[in-house]
Amino acid sequence: MNAQHLSPVPAADQAVGPRTPEEARVWKLLEDVTDPEIPVLTVADLGVLREVRVEAEAVEVVITPTYSGCPAMDTIESDIRVRLEAAGYAEVEVTTVLAPAWTTDWLSEAGRAKLAAFGIAPPAEASGSKRALFGADPVVACPHCGARDTECVSQFGSTACKAHYRCRACLEPFDYFKCI
Numbered sequence: 124m125n126a127q128h129l130s131p132v133p134a135a136d137q138a139v140g141p142r143t144p145e146e147a148r149v150w151k152l153l154e155d156v157t158d159p160e161i162p163v164l165t166v167a168d169l170g171v172l173r174e175v176r177v178e179a180e181a182v183e184v185v186i187t188p189t190y191s192g193c194p195a196m197d198t199i200e201s202d203i204r205v206r207l208e209a210a211g212y213a214e215v216e217v218t219t220v221l222a223p224a225w226t227t228d229w230l231s232e233a234g235r236a237k238l239a240a241f242g243i244a245p246p247a248e249a250s251g252s253k254r255a256l257f258g259a260d261p262v263v264a265c266p267h268c269g270a271r272d273t274e275c276v277s278q279f280g281s282t283a284c285k286a287h288y289r290c291r292a293c294l295e296p297f298d299y300f301k302c303i
Contacts, residue, residue, distance in 0.1 A: 149177060153172060156206055161243065170225065170228075188221070189303070190283065190284065230246065243285065244300065246303075268293040270290055280299070
């Protein structure tokens with residue numbers, strides 16, 4: 124079972140990437156570990172992968188859930204372990220940290236583009252400022268046609284991190300990745 128800590132990891136604006144060639148190898152190995160709920164996104168795209176520490180044959184991977192209680196985290200932890208053990212690492216520890224709390228600011232630009240290409244609108248801004256969960260409704264562009272004439276149908280989409288929207292221009296429904 125993974126450890127859950129409240130100890131800090133580097134802040135979102137600090138480098139959390141690899142510092143040594145061996146850490147870079149582990150990051151590269153984890154590039155194909157995807158989110159089971161949104162399989163076009165990797166743990167790196169999501170910003171869930173926070174830090175990697177390597178010592179001899181042992182690896183510690185630090186992850187932060189998109190929100191506490193995210194059901195995908197157990198699968199992500201298992202996928203990380205399987206990937207690294209298959210690459211020859213004898214000891215793999217996955218540590219879950221809750222602070223600092225994950226934010227959609229940690230989504231990579233590549234991840235945002237992947238969401239849109241997959242038909243999920245990436246987090247948007249409302250009136251020039253970031254929208255908090257259940258804050259002012261953002262202007263959400265339709266990932267199908269690009270129109271900004273959309274409406275929220277439900278704050279609760281196919282997963283807890285998404286809301287359900289409909290485009291008034293093309294009439295297509297779509298998920299919106301909530302801004303947190």
